[in-house]
Amino acid sequence: MGPERIAEEGLTAGPDAPPVQVVNQVPIATRTSRMRRRRPWWAVGIAVVLIGAVAILAIVLSGNRQVLPFVPKRAPFTFTMGTSSAVSLKDKHPKLGTVPASVQTTLSAMYDGLFLDPHAWSTAPPSDVYDHFTDTAKPSAQQAGTSLGLGSLTGTIKSLKADSSNLDVHVLIDEQGTPTAAIGVVQFVATAQTNAGWTIRITRNAQYLMENDGGTWLVSGFPRTTTTVDRIVLSPVPPKGSGSQSGSGS
Numbered sequence: 001m002g003p004e005r006i007a008e009e010g011l012t013a014g015p016d017a018p019p020v021q022v023v024n025q026v027p028i029a030t031r032t033s034r035m036r037r038r039r040p041w042w043a044v045g046i047a048v049v050l051i052g053a054v055a056i057l058a059i060v061l062s063g064n065r066q067v068l069p070f071v072p073k074r075a076p077f078t079f080t081m082g083t084s085s086a087v088s089l090k091d092k093h094p095k096l097g098t099v100p101a102s103v104q105t106t107l108s109a110m111y112d113g114l115f116l117d118p119h120a121w122s123t124a125p126p127s128d129v130y131d132h133f134t135d136t137a138k139p140s141a142q143q144a145g146t147s148l149g150l151g152s153l154t155g156t157i158k159s160l161k162a163d164s165s166n167l168d169v170h171v172l173i174d175e176q177g178t179p180t181a182a183i184g185v186v187q188f189v190a191t192a193q194t195n196a197g198w199t200i201r202i203t204r205n206a207q208y209l210m211e212n213d214g215g216t217w218l219v220s221g222f223p224r225t226t227t228t229v230d231r232i233v234l235s236p237v238p239p240k241g242s243g244s245q246s247g248s249g250s
Contacts, residue, residue, distance in 0.1 A: 074116070076108070076109070076112050077108055077111055077112040077115075077116050077162055077165075078104070078108045079104050079107055079108045079111070079165045079166070079167035079186065079188075080164070080165050080166055080167065081100065081104060081167055081169075082166045082167055082168040083168045083169075084096055084099075084100040084168070084169045084170075084171070085168075085169075085170050085171070086170070086171040086172070086173055086179075087170070087171070087172050087173065088173040088177070089173065089174055089175045090173075090174075090175045090176075090177065091173070091177060094171075094173045094177065095177075096169075096171055096179075097179065099169065099171050099179050099182055099217060100169040100171075102215075102216060102217040103167070103169045103182055103184045103210050103217045104167055104169070106132050106210070106216065106217055106218060106219065107132075107167060107184050107186060107208060107219075109132060110129055110132040110219065111149075111165075111186075111188060113125050113126050113128065113129035113149075114129060114148055114149030114150070115149050115150065115160060115162070115188065115190060115202075115204075116160060116161075116162065116190075120146075120149055120150060120154065121150070121154070121155075121157035121158070121159075121160060122154070122155060122157075123154070123155070124145060124146055124154065125145075125146065125148065125149055129141075129148070130142055132218055132219055133218055133219045133220070134211055134213055134218045134219065134220045136220065137218075137219060137220050137221055137222075141219070141222075144222075148222070148225075150202075151227060153192075153202070153229065156194050156195055156196070157192050157193070157194060157195070158192075158193045158194060158195050159192065159193045160190050160191070160192040160193075160202075161190060161191055161192075162188065162189070162190050163189045163190055163191055163201075164187075164188075164189045165186070165187065165188050165189065166186065166187045167184060167185070167186050168184070168185040168186075169182060169183070169184055169185075170182065170183045170185070179212065180212075181209070181210065181211060182209075182210040182211075182217060183207055183208070183209060183210065184207070184208040184210055185206075185207050186204070186205070186206050186207075186208070187203070187204070187205050188202075188203070188204040188206075189201065189202070189203050189204075190202045190204075191232075198231055198232075199231070199232040200229055200230065200231050200232060201229070201230040201232055202227065202228075202229055203227070203228045203229075203230075204225070204226070204227050204228075205225070205226045205228075206222065206224060206225040206226070207222075207223060207224045207225075208221070208222050209221035209222070209223065
């Protein structure tokens, strides 16, 4: 297996029927009449299945899939934490507190929408992706749209799964010991199947400026993002019996 680079850089995803309750007294039925009224168990089963299928089809066509409790939900994406560091204007050994965890939560949810949500594969990231940006940065993020994630690959992806990830967090702490800014440095690697039948590897390297917004660290800028796409070409399998054989002779 070997990668063939086709990528773009700088893109800124029981047998008897159930009993019937007797309300009024009626004459006792004969055995012949009971056998006439009895339905085969398989007929009852088919009827139940057909009714259920029609109900599910109606719900799906209406778009109200939230009422289907048995539809499995995909697990949300979470960045693997790498290193966390801090630069303080006063303390030599500053405390990071909950900053790295908050940055991890924000960027994980954002990447879940940008890359792993099926809407991002076909049309655009879901609208709640922009909730992870500050009010100042949100208009720029909305204008960037699909380039925040899959870019020109949008509309070509059939399926996508995350292979690996890493998040490093660097925090700036002021003289009062308060974290004032942070940078999240991420690498995200995923394998995708395209509608054309290709298998591709997507590698995203990016840096995000983060600000504290009411206790939650949100994205305030995205100055550096690079996306690389490699097309994975499977090597042909050699036919059985081919290849050289070695042996020792006397």
